[in-house]
Amino acid sequence: MNEILGTGRTFRLRINVVAGIVCALMALPLCFARVNPFLRPRSYAAEQKTKLADLRERQVALCKSLGRHREQLASLRAGLRKHKIRLESAGNVNQRIAELAKLAEATGLAVDGVQPGEANRLGPYTMVPANVQATGTYPTCVAFLRALKQTFPDTSVDSFDLTRRPDATDGSAGFRVQLLWYTTTGERTEK
Numbered sequence: 001m002n003e004i005l006g007t008g009r010t011f012r013l014r015i016n017v018v019a020g021i022v023c024a025l026m027a028l029p030l031c032f033a034r035v036n037p038f039l040r041p042r043s044y045a046a047e048q049k050t051k052l053a054d055l056r057e058r059q060v061a062l063c064k065s066l067g068r069h070r071e072q073l074a075s076l077r078a079g080l081r082k083h084k085i086r087l088e089s090a091g092n093v094n095q096r097i098a099e100l101a102k103l104a105e106a107t108g109l110a111v112d113g114v115q116p117g118e119a120n121r122l123g124p125y126t127m128v129p130a131n132v133q134a135t136g137t138y139p140t141c142v143a144f145l146r147a148l149k150q151t152f153p154d155t156s157v158d159s160f161d162l163t164r165r166p167d168a169t170d171g172s173a174g175f176r177v178q179l180l181w182y183t184t185t186g187e188r189t190e191k
Helices: 002-031 042-082 090-106 138-151
Strands: 110-116 120-122 125-136 155-164 173-184
Touching (some): 090 138, 090 173, 138 173
Antiparallel strands (some): 125 173, 155 173
């Protein structure tokens, strides 16, 4: 019987030793600084506090920027309501081309050609490109663009090219501007 009891104590001792080893192995990761926050150096905590302060400063700056952008958006919307532009029909393209040519000539440009492009539909609107080629001095080109903005607020400049002609003695240059005319998608309307 003592033999049986003796082996039982040995067995319990072995189980206790194995359980102790398993517990020690399970607790071992807690001894490393990456797992146990209490073992991390104080510099790590200071570094994290600095990062948090930087993120808070960035948040404050972004909130201020967002506020400014919201104010600008409200101002732009108010301006759009105040200066609402009535768009014409894309069917009036020939009339617009003639008006562009007259405007270019009235500002002192010698018109070489005004060519409309293929209209592109953008939801409820249609965008009609127009290529204006003319000859004139730089001041006349600037005068044309200024007059264009005032006369046709529904037209924007997509690209602009001014090339000096080497044979010109009067300072004239070749002028090419790609315009975008924003219109409604409705049928032709007469003025």
